[in-house]
Amino acid sequence: MKVFKNQFNKKALVCNTFEMNALNDRLKAAKGRIDSFITGLMQVDDAFTFEKLEKFLTAENAKEASFIDYVAKRIDERTDIRETTRKSQRKVVGSLVDFGKICEFSDLTRSNILDYDEFLHGRGIAQPTVHSYHKTLKTYINDAIRHELMTSNPYLGLQFKRGESRHGMYLTEDEFAKVRDVELGNESLAKVRDLFVVQCLTGLAYSDLMSFDFNRVSKVGDSYVIEDRRHKTGIEYCAVLLPEALAIVRKYHEQLPRFSNQQYNMRLKVVAEAAGIDKPVASHWGRRTCGMLLLNHGVSMETVAKVLGHSSIRTTEQAYAKL
Structure with missing residues (x-):
């Protein structure tokens, strides 16, 4: 004071x-x-x-702080998580604020957690994302217990299934060609389309695409190779800049355009509509489409796993076995 x-x-x-x-x-x-x-x-x-x-x-x-304040403070304080993880966990705090029934430590009851689960599903959130929200909440409940702010864990005896991601989030080769070739009169939409084509040809995730640095690209023989670590997981990946992707990079003088995730996904849907594709295309579809294109052209599952930066080939098999 x-x-x-x-x-x-x-x-x-x-x-x-x-x-x-x-x-x-x-x-x-x-x-x-x-x-x-x-x-x-x-x-x-x-x-x-x-x-x-x-x-x-x-x-x-x-x-003296509320549970929501405590979680928000701990998210900001932690040095063992990546910035992308920090942003994701802040969404959980926002969902708790919107839910309104878990604010104080005393609100952490079995009944309220079950109501929170129903609240998340009621907002149309997919089961894998709901599971990740619960996982984050459990992390900070255990953290509060370690700091002697709570004595019991309300999640004891409760189990929430992880669920399966939707496997159909990719474009066919014909659909990819339509996106690549569609005429767009808007410069901003054209930039987003170009970025998405790069994603489809390299498997780069949104965060890795936005931090793309041509100085980290090495020339091996006649090929240009990207070797780096994924921002989200820290796992190494290796991808070749195919001539079409390289041409786009050169078009922007080796400095790819940048958009916020929200703006990028919003424009992608407009691009897809202009190309006559009736699918809710988003940035992650680029990675899935890349995997599909590689497998269709005879690339081994092991190589696809390396390109996409998956932690194990099993992850790749689970994602693409149904394609």
């Missing part, structure tokens, strides 16, 4: 302001917490350190 010099003295503490009673109550409460901390140290004959005090106050402040 901040006050002017004439609004504080050692006896009256905060004075000469209409907020003085409320501010003094806060000061006394803070002093009371520190007094209890020191008394606790004295009772066990433990030495005082500022590090112990800081840890004590951090825990006390966390107890």
